[in-house]
Amino acid sequence: MKSKNHGAKSRIEEVGQGFVEYAIILIFVGIAVVLIVSLMQPAIGDVFSRFVAQAPVAPPSLLNYTPPPTFTSTATTNPFATPTQTPTETATTLFTPTNTATPSNTPTPSNTPSPTPCPVPNNSHTVPAGGSVRVQMEDFRCGGAGVAFSDQTGDGGPGSGSYRPDVGSEGPDLQTTSDTNGGNLNVGWTRDGEWIEYKIIAPTTDSYTFVFRHAAPTGNNPRIQISTTSVDFGYQNSTNTLSVGATGGWQTWANYSAQVTLFQGTNLVRFNIVTGSGNYNYFDIQQFVPTATPTPVTPTATPVPTNTPVPTNTPAPVVVTLYSDADDDGDIRENNGTGNGANNQVINGSDRIHVGDNDDNWNEQYIGIVSFNTSSIPANATITRVELRLKQQGLNGSPFGDQGLGVLYADIALNNGFSNNYNLQATDFQAAAAGTNVIQLDVPTGDGDWSDGLMNASFYNLINRTGFTQFKIHFELPDDGDRTRDRFRFFSGNNGQADQPQLIITYTVP
Numbered sequence: 001m002k003s004k005n006h007g008a009k010s011r012i013e014e015v016g017q018g019f020v021e022y023a024i025i026l027i028f029v030g031i032a033v034v035l036i037v038s039l040m041q042p043a044i045g046d047v048f049s050r051f052v053a054q055a056p057v058a059p060p061s062l063l064n065y066t067p068p069p070t071f072t073s074t075a076t077t078n079p080f081a082t083p084t085q086t087p088t089e090t091a092t093t094l095f096t097p098t099n100t101a102t103p104s105n106t107p108t109p110s111n112t113p114s115p116t117p118c119p120v121p122n123n124s125h126t127v128p129a130g131g132s133v134r135v136q137m138e139d140f141r142c143g144g145a146g147v148a149f150s151d152q153t154g155d156g157g158p159g160s161g162s163y164r165p166d167v168g169s170e171g172p173d174l175q176t177t178s179d180t181n182g183g184n185l186n187v188g189w190t191r192d193g194e195w196i197e198y199k200i201i202a203p204t205t206d207s208y209t210f211v212f213r214h215a216a217p218t219g220n221n222p223r224i225q226i227s228t229t230s231v232d233f234g235y236q237n238s239t240n241t242l243s244v245g246a247t248g249g250w251q252t253w254a255n256y257s258a259q260v261t262l263f264q265g266t267n268l269v270r271f272n273i274v275t276g277s278g279n280y281n282y283f284d285i286q287q288f289v290p291t292a293t294p295t296p297v298t299p300t301a302t303p304v305p306t307n308t309p310v311p312t313n314t315p316a317p318v319v320v321t322l323y324s325d326a327d328d329d330g331d332i333r334e335n336n337g338t339g340n341g342a343n344n345q346v347i348n349g350s351d352r353i354h355v356g357d358n359d360d361n362w363n364e365q366y367i368g369i370v371s372f373n374t375s376s377i378p379a380n381a382t383i384t385r386v387e388l389r390l391k392q393q394g395l396n397g398s399p400f401g402d403q404g405l406g407v408l409y410a411d412i413a414l415n416n417g418f419s420n421n422y423n424l425q426a427t428d429f430q431a432a433a434a435g436t437n438v439i440q441l442d443v444p445t446g447d448g449d450w451s452d453g454l455m456n457a458s459f460y461n462l463i464n465r466t467g468f469t470q471f472k473i474h475f476e477l478p479d480d481g482d483r484t485r486d487r488f489r490f491f492s493g494n495n496g497q498a499d500q501p502q503l504i505i506t507y508t509v510p
Contacts, residue, residue: 137281141197152193155402156189190278192401199267200267205262207260209288210257215252222275231267232264237263319504324371326494328422333354334366336364350494355368363479370390371417371470386439387455389504390451390501391448393490394447405478408441438455
């Protein structure tokens with residue numbers, strides 16, 4: 001029995017001793033592995049890094065390894081990373097720049113109609129050096145109302161029609177012309193204060209001759225004024241008012257010449273209508289050539305010079321200003337609408353003269369008479385200009401223009417006056433004139449301003465060189481039927497010379 005128990009105990013002790021030895025061996029092996037791994041960790045990391053970088057998919061065993069960015073256009077999601085919430089509608093930085101403002105409320109573009117092109121070639125006219133150019137009146141510059149022209153509406157004219165669709169019905173009034181001298185259209189229906197502008201290119205700064213092609217019925221006295229502005233330098237120049245005169249009909253054409261200054265380069269040439277009632281077809285621009293003054297030829301010396309010609313000098317113009325005769329001027333009122341002057345309404349001696357209509361039931365007309373002693377004009381004188389001037393003293397109503405009594409005119413009497421007598425009398429009211437509407441007077445701007453007009457040259461022969469020249473002042477219409485007093489009042493000869501009616505005559509004597 002004793003020997004049996006001893007053997008079992010020995011076997012148990014042997015088994016326990018084996019487990020201890022095995023555990024000690026495992027401990028040493030573990031320590032060795034730790035040491036080996038610690039010493040070789042950098043090399044192993046490099047091996048694994050290269051393996052992961054080259055592998056198409058990371059091995060599942062590398063749970064804590066994050067591959068470096070591959071910089072591909074498509075982001076790669078790590079299936080082993082901790083899930084994070086992805087914000088909605090996040091812009092991809094590869095396609096949308098940072099901080100780029102997105103425009104809001106951008107209007108939808110609409111179909112804007114293209115402007116009608118201007119038919120004027122190059123919108124300008126060039127004067128060649130030493131040559132000339134013809135400018136048709138319908139070829140005014142582009143730009144529309146207030147820039148290229150100013151034209152009254154409602155005057156019965158058609159506007160610029162199909163030839164100038166860029167301005168249409170607002171443009172200057174154009175009509176087909178019968179002028180055989182050139183051009184298809186002319187400007188018509190001209191009214192006071194209108195203007196048309198042209199772009200002219202000149203080779204040099206100089207005086208140029210403008211030849212205007214115009215037409216107007218007998219009795220009309222269209223007047224114009226030309227102003228020039230240099231686009232390049234800002235210089236300006238303008239002519240005096242030019243009376244182009246009547247030609248005998250709206251399509252009876254004649255030429256009128258004037259000198260106009262142009263500046264080198266581009267000019268804006270404005271054609272101002274001072275007094276309407278004329279048609280215009282075109283104007284030619286030519287180099288101004290002054291009349292050559294003959295150079296005296298010194299004759300060859302002879303022993304006794306005989307009959308040596310003496311150079312003839314061009315006579316200098318003489319300008320005289322004559323003043324209305326107070327004893328013979330005044331106004332006459334119509335007698336109850338009968339067309340005759342009223343004996344009790346012949347007013348002489350007042351400081352003013354009335355022309356227009358009255359405010360009674362007959363709208364009686366007023367006419368004025370002014371007389372000038374023109375006997376100082378030499379019999380052999382050549383008259384070159386006659387201007388009548390009346391200074392406004394006041395107005396009643398609205399006598400001027402289409403809404404009143406129309407245009408203010410002056411008729412001229414025969415040498416012995418309207419009633420075979422220079423004295424103011426009632427019969428002067430209906431007395432016949434030697435020439436009717438020989439002067440068209442313009443509209444003064446206000447009290448103290450002058451209403452003036454130039455005489456048609458075809459009536460210069462009616463200036464009386466042996467006595468008085470008498471004028472009858474009247475409006476185009478005898479009355480307007482509104483029973484309202486519409487009258488133009490101007491100073492009479494009873495005032496000082498600064499206010500008296502004036503007749504300014506220019507002439508030369510050979």
